[in-house]
Amino acid sequence: MRIKICGITDVRNALAAAEAGADAIGLNFVGGPRQIDLERAAEILRALPPLLAPVALVRLEQGMVPDDLLEFLGQFWVSHVQVYGDVTAGSLVVLAQDGFQAMPVVPVRDERFAGGVNDWLSRMGGRRPAAIVLDAYDPDRLGGTGRTFQWDWVAEAAAAGAMADWPPIILAGGLTPENVAEAIRKVHPYGVDVSSSVEFEGRAGAKDPIRMRLFVDKARAR
Numbered sequence: 001m002r003i004k005i006c007g008i009t010d011v012r013n014a015l016a017a018a019e020a021g022a023d024a025i026g027l028n029f030v031g032g033p034r035q036i037d038l039e040r041a042a043e044i045l046r047a048l049p050p051l052l053a054p055v056a057l058v059r060l061e062q063g064m065v066p067d068d069l070l071e072f073l074g075q076f077w078v079s080h081v082q083v084y085g086d087v088t089a090g091s092l093v094v095l096a097q098d099g100f101q102a103m104p105v106v107p108v109r110d111e112r113f114a115g116g117v118n119d120w121l122s123r124m125g126g127r128r129p130a131a132i133v134l135d136a137y138d139p140d141r142l143g144g145t146g147r148t149f150q151w152d153w154v155a156e157a158a159a160a161g162a163m164a165d166w167p168p169i170i171l172a173g174g175l176t177p178e179n180v181a182e183a184i185r186k187v188h189p190y191g192v193d194v195s196s197s198v199e200f201e202g203r204a205g206a207k208d209p210i211r212m213r214l215f216v217d218k219a220r221a222r
Contacts, residue, residue: 096129
């Protein structure tokens, strides 16, 4: 089970995530209380230990990564991008052509969530995103809501064959050390993504090493 700890805001938290056993960290360039600027991101990226993968959270503008961020990601060889905003089959193809491993975020509103993804895949000319992130839907926030959705919707869609040709699934949205094992049993994702539930209470972006380790242990328990 692959584990990403998202909303990393400084070097200390990045190193604590690695020590907890995370496979990847998320750097938020989209918005909200965990958004960081390029200077802070550079500090984190320079300090990362080997084999801890950075993932950039990016809002596409007219289907493209903003120029300043595009240059920055190239400078630090950050290839995995978790994309929000104007996500289309065409924008995903362009990202792939530019060498990015795109992970589009799909807000799960109801049991019909798979239809839009299948439309993307049918229009991509055989290319595929690196993964698909399934997150809770919130009309006012792109992510980091701390809310779950009905995991049974994913299990039902998979059983009906609606996800047969999908790339790997990353499950996000309200996961905690207390519920992640149940979520994995129902969804069988390739990986899980956590942020707010592994933070000190009331301190957005300040990760709790004990909570991070507990999340990792519960996610990987067999």
